[in-house]
């Protein structure tokens with residue numbers, strides 16, 4: 001694979017993590033504010049830290065030793081503020097019962113809502129201190145949580161997701177012409193879109209969250225390789241990236257602190273890397289959350305695996 005990166009929570013960023021990532025041969029360190037219900041708040045918190053000299057000096061240090069910085073997060077609750085719901089319920093998604101709800105995502109057929117998301121995406125891209133021009137403004141968790149209004153319900157979750165990413169990318173490109181935007185293939189969006197084409201600069205990010213982490217992914221169903229081949233051929237291999245959970249101690253701890261002791265499955269990682277490489281992915285990454293200072297206080301230095 002051409003490049004590799006690792007994702008940690010912004011509150012876990014330390015000089016030590018930066019040096020460890022560099023020493024293991026990673027090309028980039030990505031900051032990933034926590035998802036779930038509090039995603040808009042954790043993103044805002046990180047944006048506040050990015051304005052401080054202390055936090056900026058950590059980012060500067062990473063870049064000075066040759067490590068790139070990226071930011072990956074669930075963004076919709078931030079891009080379309082949930083506080084708009086009482087005055088503009090029509091901006092928000094319709095659930096299966098035909099009711100508008102601000103719980104996640106939004107009504108992509110509403111032009112005003114889309115414009116707010118696009119404008120905020122443009123501002124957000126410029127406020128990610130030291131970022132590469134690869135942007136990862138993911139939809140909220142998308143298991144059955146797209147809009148079910150008369151217009152949106154005709155779109156598959158994958159088409160729905162690609163429309164949002166295309167629109168945001170076009171907006172971000174007005175400020176940053178060489179910007180690229182991830183299409184996160186995840187939960188309901190693992191299948192290739194059918195009625196929408198990707199704008200130039202959209203790249204595939206493949207994150208199989210429902211897989212079994214205790215055995216190689218390739219053996220987990222006959223359809224896995226063909227479905228990945230299909231989605232890679234739709235988006236193209238250029239910039240295609242795997243986002244794995246091999247070191248995601250937040251997942252292994254069921255997203256609850258205190259963290260559990262982490263034991264890497266090097267056999268699974270090696271087999272998976274070979275599998276992804278054979279499918280043509282160019283970049284590889286893994287979450288490595290819940291392995292910060294509090295982890296070290298409990299268990300000592302975490303064992304981080306290089307991904308080459």
Ligand SMILES: [Zn+2]
Nearest residue numbers: 107147149152
């Ligand atoms: Zn809708």
